[in-house]
Amino acid sequence: MSSTTSSFPERMELTGDGLVLRDWREADLAAMPALFDDPDVAYWTPIVSPFDEAAGRARLERDRWMRAEGTVVLLAITVDGHEPLGEVMLRRAPEGTELGYAVGPAHRGRGLAARAVRVMAAYAFEQLGVDRVILELEAENAASVAVAVKAGFRLLDVPLIEGEEKGRPYSLQTWGLDRP
DSSP states (O other): OOSSOOOOOSSOEEEETTEEEEEOOGGGTTTHHHHHSSHHHHHHSOSOSSOOHHHHHHHHHHHHHHHHHTSEEEEEEESSSSSOOEEEEEEEETTEEEEEEEEOGGGTTSSHHHHHHHHHHHHHHHHSOOSEEEEEEETTOHHHHHHHHHTTOEEOSSOOEEEEETTEEEEEEEEEEEOO
8 A cells, every 4th residue: 555545535425235325414413322322332343432422523523534634434324325324434554445334233134234345345446446355353243253254255364453442452353355
């Protein structure tokens, strides 16, 4: 990856696999706590907890800054471009192009995360020209491992990523999906 990365488009909307991935809007702030203020999201992701409307506003501001910088883009997962059901992330980093996701508890079990990851991966391959996208997951997070498998990722033979977040240690496996 080059040290100079072009920024993402100011506005984004990706469609495919029965989904519309779109920019977060100010109007979504009221819906964000129901998606992200959840014990599973708090435990398995770096998303702040508790998550309230103020946390949502801070997330939107940080998203705009990181997008303009060309490092991260966060898109709302929707089926029709309206109600947000979760979020998908693309992050450019020295270790690779990483995807991440979170789906609100009321919307789980519908394949939204796997489909959103596939749509975002297609964007990374076709528009950004990357050769591989990665997911970094804890092996104990069975739901995320199932998403990786369903989306066509394979576990890579690379060292675990060890760290601590929110007062607990973690070990992340790296899963990869190569350009078709």
